[in-house]
Amino acid sequence: MRSRTQLLIAVASGMIVSLVAVSHLGEPAPGPLSTVHGRVEDLAGPNDCSTCHGGIFGSLKEACLECHEPIETQLDEASGLHGTLGARAEQCGLCHAEHHGAGAPLVHGQSFALAGVSKWEEFDHATVGIVLDGAHVGLDCTECHTNARVPLLPPGGQRFLGLDIDCASCHEDPHEGQRALACADCHGQETWDGLRSLGHERVLPLVGGHALDCLECHAEEGGHGLDLLGGRGPKPDARDCKACHESPHTPAFERGNASLATLPAGAACVTCHAAEHESFHELALLEMTPAQHAASGFELAAPHDVQACVDCHEPGTQRFELRYPGRAPESCSACHADVHAGQFETGPFAGQQCTACHARTHFEPHEFTPEKHAQGALPLEGAHLELECAACHERPHEDEPRSFRGTPATCAACHEDAHDGFFAPFVQGLPAPEHGECARCHDAERFAHAAQEFEHTRFTGFAVEGAHAEAECTVCHRPRAEPDARGRAFGTVEEHFGLFTGCASCHADPHSGFFDLDNGFPVLVEGRADCARCHVSSSFRALRRPFDHAYWTGFTLSGAHAEASCSACHVPLVGRGRDGRTSAEAPGHACSDCHEDPHASQFAQEDSTDCARCHAPEPDDFLVFDHERDARFALGEAHAALACDACHAEEARGGLSVTRFRPLEHECVDCHGTNAEVLLRRQPRRK
16 A cells, blocks of 8 residues: 555656646756857757756756766766765766856866865775875876866867776786786886785785795796786696795694695695794794694693693704604603613514503503513413512612513522422423423412423323322322421422332332342343332232242242142231231241141251252152162162161151151161070060
């Protein structure tokens, strides 16, 4: 509704204006036109007002712009003096009054005053986008605007318009049109000889260390000469910082810093080095964020986050590589003294930094794990894991660092030999274990633990077999009531049985030394000594081979003796006898030691009767007595026919009935008597 009302008001207003205009048609002009307008044929005449004033459907402005097109362009583009006037530009007659006679100027001081210029000779060209500087400041307006003070413009002439800001419109082009840039891009307004770069700040502000002469960076012989930059041919690629300056920084830092600034790597120098800097060494002007410092490879994390730059980067050092050596976070030795005095410069940890063993934030406690210790000479296992480092790594002197490299890694270096060198002869010639001979049998958990099954035969010369293999170790190695000074609680054989010389060292000799060397018996039998000459280790009752009774006792088992059982002579004992015997010794070697003497000791000599003088062991030939050879009385032919009992009668001795052999008369008269006695016996007996 409101828009319709406004439309009606506008239409009504137009009609009123038209009526007013029509009502004045035919009226004479208020005064003569100026000479400039009056000489235009279309404008001359008393009734041609509509040509300038627009008639019924036009306006003064529209009529003026039909002839003054440059002004229309300014108004459309909001450029030039008229483009800055705003609403006043709608009222042409306000500044350019007409009908004041032929000699009245259309442009005068009042025109400029209404446009905001108090004196037209002091017009600020910047108002219309033209900067007059240098040599142009002192010029008179007419040197550029030749019609500025002409009272009457020639036909088609312009007083201030129609000029080009291109230098070549006034000055001769020494480049003969070969430059694509405007003169003002390279030259200032002071003089042609002084080059300048208009807009160079878009690429690089020419201040500080860059306030140089153009030719210092754009020499004619270089790839970025002025002739190439301003020429109409292909332009060289824009240069970054590194194109002119050698960078002392690492590629990694350049990439990281550029990534933070979202700039190409070669152009990111400006994040730290501003164009205003006179030198790269202006440390007071440098600013580096923690993120940028991290891009260098060294993050300013604890404990380095509280340090001032000068604590690590000596400002008095001019050489970049000395002031900023590019330390890595792990390169502790670059700033901190080596408390280990170079012990780890060689060996398995050579080339590793402090952080291989210590935390970045603190030196103690260390982070040297058993796994890392295993890289050295001695892995930490068993009881060694429970020790403090100082137990093995001591300070040679109070003012010297703790010793780590060169610490002995063998058992014998720290532990006394609990075996007093006993095994030395047995291991001679064998490859030694890495950590010494103890490791051949013991593990690191505790001394009583065996790393592997002990080879008793190999390392003692004594084979544990038979009954020995079934016995506990403590039978021979009896535990001590208290460990000795070296911690040994496992007793030695000698402590309980004396110096080991064989079976008899531990076992009582049931034979009472009968088979000893002193009795002429051999030391070795088939390479075996001592009891093993006859017995096996499983049981004393078990023999290696049948017992050679004749060889070992001097008593040959033949005849009935060969068929008799051992127990017939060696009576089994109830329980164990002395020295562990289970059977009694034989009574002796003589027959009488075992057999009752049927002759009642008639043939005894020194209380012993040698039966073998008359009897053989074989029953078939039991009596080997030869009366002619063995007796004092030869039988001869006469006596040989007699029966034995003719001379050897039975008699009682000691409650036994025995044949009498001794004493026995062996004279003839002892049996036959005298002649008188014989005759007397032959006479018949008287009744």
